[in-house]
Amino acid sequence: MWRSENGNITLTGTTRKVFREGAASLCWSLKHGGPLELGVRAFDVLERGPQVVLLERVVRAALLTEEEPPELHAAVEAAFVACFLGYRDQIMVPLEDPDEEDPTQDDILADLRRVAREVDLGWVPEDDAELDTDQWTRFLIELAERFMWDSDYAMGEAFDKLSPEEAAERHERMSIGDDYFSWRPPAVPEDQIEAIRERTLAVLNADAGPEAxxxxxxxxxxxxxxxxxxxxxxxxxxxxxxxxxxxxxxxxxxxxxxxxxxxxxxxxxxxxxxxxxxxxxxxxxxxxxxxxxxxxxxxxxxxxxxxxxxxxxxxxxxxxxx
Structure with missing residues (x-):
């Protein structure tokens, strides 16, 4: 399960679908390249191996009720956000060529409007002809953060500018561990990374059900x-x-x-x-x-x-x- 502000949860409804398909997109990208850069600093700074490891951890937590919630560090929470941002390409690719009809676009926008209603997000860009990547990035990040403990994961750069004494004081004031920003998953041998990626994809495939x-x-x-x-x-x-x-x-x-x-x-x-x-x-x-x-x-x-x-x-x- 995943540790959120409202307790331990697994994702449901259309949110689960957006997360799952975004994560599948990242798994595909990590097979043929990496590390990924998605605009989530605590995830982007990692090498391909740690990114694959964290994706498996957050996918299992978000989708499987029997999974123990992972300890929250900036890198873990950033990986959770990254799975939502993986859905961004599915939104933006058709918009980059608005003159070319894409039969999937109506379904994608309908899903996003549905999930905005399900979680009472309050907004979703309606006019896809005028959208840009920044708007959809903000939308997907806000959606992810509805299911998170907090948004401290995004503050790493601000902490980097502090002296050790100031950083320690800020950590204590915010009730976050000293290693919250510095923690990294255990190193995994290069020859095991692909097996982890495939395991993650297997969880996503099983969750997708017969529509696959x-x-x-x-x-x-x-x-x-x-x-x-x-x-x-x-x-x-x-x-x-x-x-x-x-x-x-x-x-x-x-x-x-x-x-x-x-x-x-x-x-x-x-x-x-x-x-x-x-x-x-x-x-x-x-x-x-x-x-x-x-x-x-x-x-x-x-x-x-x-x-x-x-x-x-x-x-x-x-x-x-x-």
């Missing part, structure tokens, strides 16, 4: 094949349920990271999904005129056809090569 998997009947798939593949809504319907996993890109970017092409084939249809600008195929779905469906699958795509249930289950897995 696309399940369509063959009738639905045929309908998709008949629609124009230039329509981003169609692609969105294919990949939107991948939230919480590690698709080819963060889930909100997938509509612009993949090309979907349709070609008539012997009275039927062919749907090909490939990385943008590449001829490499992730998966190919052939639907013949008689309704026969064949799936040609490539790494890193897992496709399972359940003929008895008349379902096709498609999961796009992590793809380092893209």
């Amino acid at each position: 998997l696309t399940v369509w009947s063959e009738e639905q798939l045929q309908e998709v094949a008949r629609q124009s593949m230039d329509d981003l809504d169609v692609l969105g319907r294919i990949v939107m349920p991948l939230r919480g996993r590690e698709p080819i890109a963060q889930w909100h970017r997938v509509p612009r990271a993949l090309d979907v092409l349709r070609r008539d084939r012997l009275g039927g249809h062919r749907v090909v999904v490939s990385p943008q600008g590449s001829e490499d195929c992730l998966f190919q779905l052939d639907i013949d005129g008689d309704g026969t469906t064949r799936v040609l699958s490539y790494e890193p795509t897992e496709v399972v056809i359940d003929r008895e249930a008349n379902l096709l289950r498609l999961t796009l897995l992590d793809a380092d090569r893209f």
